[in-house]
Amino acid sequence: MVPLQAEALDISFKLLPAIMIFLMMASFLVIGYVFKVADTEGMWVAGRGIGNIENGMAIGANWMSAASYLGLAGLVALAGFYGLAFIVGWTTGYFVLLIFLAAQMRRFGKYTAPDFVGDRFNSPVARALAAFTTLLIAYVYSVGQARGMGLVGQYVFGLDIIPMIIVMMAITVGYLALSGMLGATKNMAVQYVILIVAFLAGVYAVGWTQGYSTVLPQIQYGALFSELSRQFSEPFLGDNTFYLWVATAFSLIVGTCGLPHVLVRFYTVQNERTARWSTVWGLFFICLLYWSAPAMAAFGVNLFEVTQGASAYAGEGGMTGAEGDVIVVLAAQFATLPTWFVGLVAAGAMAAAIATTAGLFITASSAVAHDIYTELINPDATQRQQILIGRVTIVVIGALVTVTAFNPPALIGELVAYAFSLAGIVLFPMFFLGLWWENTNKPGALAGMSAGLFIWITSIINSVLPSYVGFLAELAGGEGAAIVPIYAQYVPPIGAALVGTPAVFIITIAVSMVTDEPSMETKRLVRQCHSPEPMGQQQTAQDAVSTDGGEPPADD
Helix, strand or coil, X not given: CXXXXXXCCCCXXXXXXXXXXXXXXXXXXXXXXXXXXXXXXXXXXXXXCECHHHHHHHHHHHHCCHHHHHHHHHXXXXXXXXXXXXXXXXXXXXXXXXXXXXXXXXXXXXXXXHHHHHHHCCCHHHHHHHHHHHHHHHHHHHHHHHHHHHHHHHHHHCCCHHHHHHHHHHHHHHHHHHHHHHHHHHHHHHHHHHHHHHHHHHHHHHHHHCCCCCCCHHHHHHHHHHHCCHHHHCCCCCXXXXXXXXXHHHHHHHHXXXXXXXXXXXXXXXXXXXXXXXXXXXXXXXXXXXCCHHHHHHHHHHHHHHHHCCCCCHHXXXXXXXXXXXXXXXHHHHCCCCHHHHHHHHHHHHHHHHHHHHHHHHHHHHHHHHHHHHHHHCCCCCHHHHHXXXXXXXXXXXXXXXXXXXXXXXXXXXXXXXXXXXXXXXXHHHHHHHHHXXXXXXXXXXXXXXXXXXXXXXXXXXXXXXXXXXHHHHHHCCCCCCCCXXXXXXXXXXXXXXXXXXXXXXXXXXXXXXXXXXXXXXXXHHHHXXXXXXXXXXXXHHHHHHCCCCCCCCCC
């Protein structure tokens, strides 16, 4: 269990930060209203008209959630060297996306990740499995965002965390249900500017005022290492073993390439060239924060020890998980910066959480309205019906996430890593093999996805649920223990993809090889995803295949 209260946080009503948060939230609602949508093209893929820089900013905001803005520095502060696995994993994954998936996904040209799986493998069951996985990812991932909103709201408004979670999530759900992907994308560009200005201003202000740095705090923070707690001088303390570091980094890399709310960004752009360049811009915008997060963590840990008179190392009764989750705000507070400035840093965290929640909820709503309702239940559904179902889905999943965030099972960064592990095990192998091996077929995909879901769900049941379910705790021999310790050691929820992803690749390939090959039409569809021929803004690989006169398209 994660403590809800960050004891070191100054929880009181602060007028100027409250005004800043209010104006920011109001602007999101206004932008959502101005760009409200009335058709499915605008609801799910923003009309496929987003440019590369704007989409890069949306990728950055969509990506840099509360887990990046708050949780990343918190994990480094609490776990030291182990926390760097999150920086390595979350950035490296974008290089894989850039090289292997971005342009190819855009050429395939669907609305959603389950759309790709269902059409590529010609299987309603595969579509349903992908939609279910998308909903699971959105749910688990969003809990961390809701918790981040609550912690920031608690600092600014001085209220208990539970009503703050309810209020902030209600506003987020409201503007999303109204605006869809088009309004969400416009908001994400604004949210990126807010969050990156707030974070970088915080790093530089804390570094300068406390004498930690002069020009480049991202490099100069290294001088603090000899003064920091044990987690910075002794790698892999406690349960944070070297194996867990590798497993976590690997899961985050492949998870990045399997997240539906990331991949859908490539469907919103005009063509495959724009998809590639928006990935480059997105990686640049992301690195601005990721390069700075360890510096903010180091500053926060040092200031915690100085101001609180105690070691920040959690293993010695120091910083709690709740305090680690808000170390970015705490660092600015401990540095005695003006209250309005600390409020600006907090506003950046709020913008980060809302932007990611927007992307997650849109993908969840499209999975239900488009992939389940329209494709599997009511093929004759009108656009109005689809949008209504999508909006209802946003409200329902928002309510579930809100309630779960009252008592979260892990730190913000860890919660998000669970979702990455799921995406990396179940969806990434389908995307990669579906685009790069034309002989991947329906039986192989179904076998692989089923095995992946089994591996991830059993890891959660084994290691996470015993803290919540009485009879599982008894099986595990106590709350917080694992039912099967050896399984928890090698298939931990946070790094299950290290075992799960290769297993799914092997199963999918093996089953595909011993069963019938896909049809020639499917193979030509895959080849078209690698064709050098340019495609129109609204054109898809299927359109190109149906109009090329039956000739196989040229390969790269």
